[in-house]
Amino acid sequence: MAATTTTSAVYINVIEDVINKVREEFLQSGVDEGVLSQLQALWEHKMMECGAICGPIERSSLPKQPGPGGSAITPVHDLNVPYEGPEEYETPTADMLFPPTPLQTPIQTPLPGTSEHSMYHLPTPSDYPTPQDSGGVPEVKPGRPSPYMDFFVVPSGKRKREDFPPQVPGSGYIPQQDGAGDATYDVFQSELAHKEIIGPLPHLYIWLYPYQGVASEDYNTVNTPAGHELHAGTPAVVAPIEAGDDDDDEPPLNENDDDDLDDVEGEEPNTQHLVLAQFDKVTRTKSRWKCTLKDGIMHINSKDILFTKQNFLGHRRSPERTHSILPTDEAEAREVNALWFMFLIAGLGIRGWMVVHTRRAFLGHT
């Protein structure tokens, strides 16, 4: 399982909270509520696909459950009754895609031809990316009868866009894919791209705290453009820094400061392991860093872990002690080389001593 149960529960709560709180804005903007449940379904589906939440999702208030008794959608329909199918056009929620109840009792594979699910049968039956590879969707068992799978797993990752037909409310409005619609989309795209660019600034090293050689440093002076709302991803313009006023002993940064590791991996090594958090305190004592973080999300070894408090200790390797970061065998090799060199010097010395003494002895004799 890629997500711990607590993480999964918190994620589900967050999704629900977001959906509930934007509902009013949706209604105010005249957006159909079906769009909201479509958003929720897609979001949950993606979360399940990447294993961040483990279904089935139990909700306190299920949005719209067809059928009496509040049980999950029943896959069997009585075909003798004229079909008034709100379900067919209903936005699929993740519960419908991955129903919780019938999992323990998988239905028998129906005989061909008499299948009651044939009305739901899709032309592309086996086009389902198996999410159990990620281990995150435990309810999709490999041994499940295939018609069952075809029915429930309609919007797979490959054809998600086509599978959710745009919501057509009563007014008959059909969203326009070309023309004016593109313009608004472009705005959104560039907005996102903009955020991407100004988020992390890889090469902008700013030494707000010039190195003073003191034993300990505290990095917790609030240095904030206060007053207005601040967003982490959209940082305010950095105030001009008095570079050069300080008579620092340290030379300014130059290309010699670059780490060879950085050169290899581009401007910033791409790490899949990521911790996103808020910091309370960052202190440094010589090469020893101590940080107190809180309210964070970690993505470590493809697991999502949430935490309320995190202490981290980091040791900065000083460049003088480069030998310590050599792999052991390389360090050993150097030592061996040094040993040989000493022998060489010693050998030369002995020879020189012998040469001198033999000459002396020779001269002494004559």
Next chain:
Amino acid sequence: MATFELYRRSTIGMCLTETLDEMVSNGTLSPEIAIQVLVQFDKSMTEALENQVKSKVSVKGHLHTYRFCDNVWTFILQDAVFKNEECQETVGRVKIVACDSKLLTQ
């Protein structure tokens, strides 16, 4: 209420962003309302972490890179060991991005 956009880079945030992106390109959602959803996510995620999460983690590792820019600390740790009540994880390289918690309380 001030919010951080930081958590949008998490799994749940990325999934939401992808979803909104698809729905906006479908024409199902307007970009404005999609951004409102993201802002609400920032709030909800921050609240959830404050109120619903209790676990504590400690990390030790070699600090490869540190950076403090625009009130955001970025650290890259090598050979980091994460420990919490349940488990211990070791990673060769981890990136830590942290915003100033004081900004939220201001």
